[in-house]
Every structure is written in C-alpha cells, then in structure tokens.
Amino acid sequence: MKQNFTVRQGALDGVEAFLSVAQHRSFRRAATQLGVTPSAISQAVRALEARIGAALFIRTTRSVGLTEAGERFLSRAKPAFEELVAASEVARDLGQRPAGRLRLTVPRAVVSHLLERLIASFCQAYPEVEVEIAASPDMVDIAAGGFDAGIRLGQFIEADMIAVRLTPSHLLTVVGSPDYLRRRQRPELIDDLRQHTCLRMRRSNGSIAPWSFVNGNEAIEVIVSGSFIANDIPTMHGAAVEGMGLAQVPEPIAAGAVKAGKLVRVLEPFATMAPGVFLYYPGNRQMMPKLRAFVDHVKSRADSANKPGIDIDGEQTRRRRRNSDVPSKSSRRH
Incomplete structure (x- = not known):
C-alpha cells in the first residue's frame, strides 16, 4: 500500500x-x-x-x-x-554567537596531556560557552550521545566524520619499569614477547587489542598474553610503572615516565607510527557557533610543526581512509 x-x-x-x-x-x-x-x-x-x-x-x-x-x-x-x-x-x-554547552567525548589519556591548556584558553576566550568533557575509553556515537564533537586517535574515527588534527603522528612504544626488566631478560626481538607478561587493553567492542609493530616494510599485529587487562591507556601505563609487565602505549603518554626513569623503552626498532589525535564531528552544514569557535580555536593553536604535509582544514575535506594512513597488516599469534 x-x-x-x-x-x-x-x-x-x-x-x-x-x-x-x-x-x-x-x-x-x-x-x-x-x-x-x-x-x-x-x-x-x-x-x-x-x-x-x-x-x-x-x-x-x-x-x-x-x-x-x-x-x-x-x-x-x-x-x-x-x-x-x-x-x-x-x-x-x-545560532548567532558562541554560547551554551559544548559537550565533548574524549579518552581519559588526552585530558591531562592535551586538553587542559586548550580548554582553559578556550574558556577564557569564550566565557559564554560551558564546556563539558565526558572522559571515556568507549567509542561513543556522537549524535546518539548528545555530543557536539569528540577526540580520538585517528585510526578509530569513522570515515564520514570531519577531522581536525590535534597532534602529529606518534610512535607506539613498548615500555617496562626498570624493576620489571631486572627480573626478566630484556626483549630484543618481537618473538621475545612470548617470555614476557604483557599488559593488554580491552576495546569498547569487547575484544582485546593486539600490539602493532613494523618489521622492515611489513606491518605486524601480535597477540600477546599477560595477567592484567585494562580498558584505558592511563591504567595500563600506571600498571607498567608499577612493574606489572610490559605495555604498548603512545609515545607522548610514556615520555614523562621515561624521562623520570620510571619506564624504559624496549623493541624500539620495531615501533610503528599511529596517525595521531584528532578532533572530529559530524559534517553538518549548519555548525553551531560554539563548535565553530572551538574548531577555530583548535586550529589557531595548532603548532606549526603539525602542519607540513597535513591538511587540517576539516571544513573543506572529509577524512578518507587511505592505504598510507593505515597500513595493511598481517597477524602473528604468541
């Protein structure tokens, strides 16, 4: 009918x-x-x-x-x-001026390392905008959750989102505490992870994330084992500092503890690059002024080192998956 x-x-x-x-x-x-x-x-x-x-x-x-x-x-x-x-x-x-509540979904790991100064300067520049941050390791549906935008690692952003780069690409580094490495032989090859306790992370879809490496020109995903599983990077990083095992975390997250001597990098020749962290939001034709102001603020504060070879103009280009962004991967089981 x-x-x-x-x-x-x-x-x-x-x-x-x-x-x-x-x-x-x-x-x-x-x-x-x-x-x-x-x-x-x-x-x-x-x-x-x-x-x-x-x-x-x-x-x-x-x-x-x-x-x-x-x-x-x-x-x-x-x-x-x-x-x-x-x-x-x-x-x-x-709809006429930046005002109201700006809701952002972000992973907890980026709050202290990236957002605190950015949000502080934005709130100072736009006092009529109330910023609400929901820190969660889960991949949140922005529209269903009532969020204006989100912040995530580039490889986890859907292709229909508009993305604005917040950080350069970074290494995924494997780290362990000096105390842990005194008790175990330091790994020199990827296969050496068989003899190590590896701290793992459970994704929001319930699966355990494999560890990613590069061996020459070959990208590899390794299924590791261990006695500890977390659902966010800061918890896994903290467990590594406490000597509970090896962890694979973004280099900017580990840098402070490495500098302080609390963590040591291992398997550095096999470290792979991650796309970096992005602000992302739906491609609405009519963007609310509060979000437009935040996007412009992010762009204006982007370090010049982030810009060469990178198109951060999210309004003019939609993010596309390219082979150069996410390399093809083979899997090895440990």
Missing part, C-alpha cells in the same frame, strides 16, 4: 492570527500587525475554527468578540504561544 507522505496541517496553524484578532478585537488591525491582508487573517481563523470544531469569534459589522470557546482557547493558547516564541528566541540566540 502506498504511503501518504503529505505533511498534515499543524495544530499551531492560525493560532498567531487568532491571538492577534483577540488582542485587537479587529481582523483589519490584526492584518496590519502581521503584515497580511484581512482576507488572509479571516481564512486562517476559519481554518482554525474548522479544525477545532467550534466558533471562536462573534462577528458583526461593527465589532468582534470572543465566544466562550474562544475565551477558553485564548486563556490556554496565549501563554503557550508566548513560550514557543521565547523558545525560538533562545534557540536563535545560540
């Missing part, structure tokens, strides 16, 4: 005309206020009366009055209509 795709007549059609006539007790003055003809006002009111099923006005050649149905309708319709007008004004205001 063929469906009817005609939009039904709205319950609010004719209400503004009715309220104006009720205010002025005149179809002609109501028409002047609304900038239409008296005939248009009369037709709108008649259509409203027909839809309601009751006469709202008593009309004579000399005056216009309200029926009892009209009085009752006026008492409920006027405050409701005024609320709708006020709601429109509030929404319009948010």
